[in-house]
Amino acid sequence: MFKYILKKEFLLISRDIHALLVLFIMPTVFILIMSLALKNTYSSSIDVKLNIALISEENKDITYLNKQLNKSSFFESSVIHKDNNSVDTDLKELIYGKKFDFIITISKDYKRKINKNKKDFNIQIYSKPDIQHQNYLMLKSLIVENISKQIMSDYFIKNKINAKTLATLNSKIKKSYVYKNEKFKIKPTSVQQSVPAWLVFSMFFILIPISNTFINEKALGTVSRIRSINVSFIPILLGKIIPYFIINQIQVILMILVGVFVVPLLGGDSLIINGNYFLIFCMSSAISFAAISFALFIANISKTTEEATSIGGVSNIILAALGGIMVPKFVMPEFMQDITQYSPMSWGLEGLLEILVRGGQFNDIKTYIVYLLLFAFCSLALAYILLIKKEKR
């Protein structure tokens, strides 16, 4: 009997084109877009450098500054000679017409004025209002660093101080990651964050096909027909849970494959799986039970498929927004990070990140698994209570 219950459920899902789109195409698209879009956020360089127009009269100090700015992985600078027209008139054209991200106006004798302790000079940076503040701060510190270097270099030459080591100071500052697991040394990339995030999101979207099937069964009288048959509740419930559990696991495999093989084809980083596969399965099983139980709860509080799709869709989006799916948790302010602790999607995501990014072991994910299973049992219990209540009515 169970074979036919599973067969029925699989046939229904395989013929539901909307469900397939939501379960497989939507997360694939999200993973591709977000992995590529957030690539620079996680990287030490960026693909498209920010353009700088350095407006001044040419001299060797300006040339030096321009050269130093160009050494940065983030900026591409060119000098524009100042003519007699007002700079203000040209600003809009340079930013919106010639697509410069930053315009720096600086007087050519800035070094002389600094050396003489004169304060009547300005270095003005212009940009579009929507430019990221971090980029402005980075540019500002780069200017300060290079001007300071020029001044110090002049001073050392003048006083015959050998400071060659100081010139190489920058290269002496090295970055090293401290890994939780020494066998697991993976640099965090956008794809390491995007795959688990959108995978968890799409797993919770299992509620669309589950609630649609469940509500249609109620509306069409199929549930009444099944209840009039001498069949126990357990195989029917398992017949609902197991196929969707398998579909969730297929989602896990496919989305990991997208991260490993498809994202690099489009220029993104490849997903590196060094974590324990069994732990990934444990985590994805817990997420799956939580998602399916939540779907059964939504199916029981909704009267129509439209209602289930709206309530389920909106709740999923809210849980995703709160859970660090849409915006990575580490960019959130502290109070928002505290709130994420209450979203089951966050438990799922943190558990997967623990395995995929930090090489965590069972001890590191057990709390998330317990939370997800508790959420699943509560949702299932509520769904059952609602079902019994409705039947009594």
Next chain:
Amino acid sequence: MAIKINNLNKSYNNSKVLDNLSLEIKEGSIFGLLGPNGAGKTTLVSILNYLIPKNSGTIKIYGYDFEKDYKTIKSISSYIPQTYAFYPNLTAYENLEFFGALYGLKNAALKKRIQYCITATALEKFTHKRAATYSGGVKRRLNIAIGLLNSPKIIYLDEPTVGIDPQSRKYILNIIKEINQRDNITIVYTSHYMEEIEYICDEIAILDNHTIILQEKKDLLMKQNSFVEIKLADENLSIDVNNGYEELLEVLGQLKTNNRRIVDIDFGNKNLEHLFLSLTKGNLRD
């Protein structure tokens, strides 16, 4: 007796739906259950199929106790709801396979029974097409086919011809008659269509005000309640011909004398409807 109900009571929120209802249905009969909206037909059928619990009363199905022998009763009963209670995205065969498996059939026995149900309801042409593509009539036939899977002794048909064309309706009624005659299956048939009840049922009960107000063999009921409807241009006349045709002849004579034009005369086709409306007072029920 196929069904024996004594003093059945059911209330929802202190409002009575079935009030001391007693009913007996003979084995192998097609039993028509009539009643206005809200009379309690669906509640009665739902109780008999364990979909809702009763408050009190005793029920015996083929001699089995309703509470103690519920497994046996479920295995010999089949409920065919008014709705298309199957999966529209599955084919007829896949639907039959699924429901057949729920009835505990497997392998060769399942295949054999599916074939029987397909033949009995003339679904051969539609076996491997998705149910969503069927016409209303074919969907109704699939609904019935699923109900035959467990080789039931008793079938509850809840308004099985709603929303289909007259040809399909006639076809389905004949299928039901055939099933009843060939396998001696007891059929409990609820409908709003009086002519259907007249056409297929052996015995009729009218349910109103939460209880059975009339139960009689159809033939006897028809004989006792013969009317002739005379339709005039501006009014309808209904003549009781249970005690002979004298009154009818007299009325026809008067109409001729007064030069009244007769538009149509209906001999007996509305008998059951007449009886139903007179017994249920003809009031609109919401």
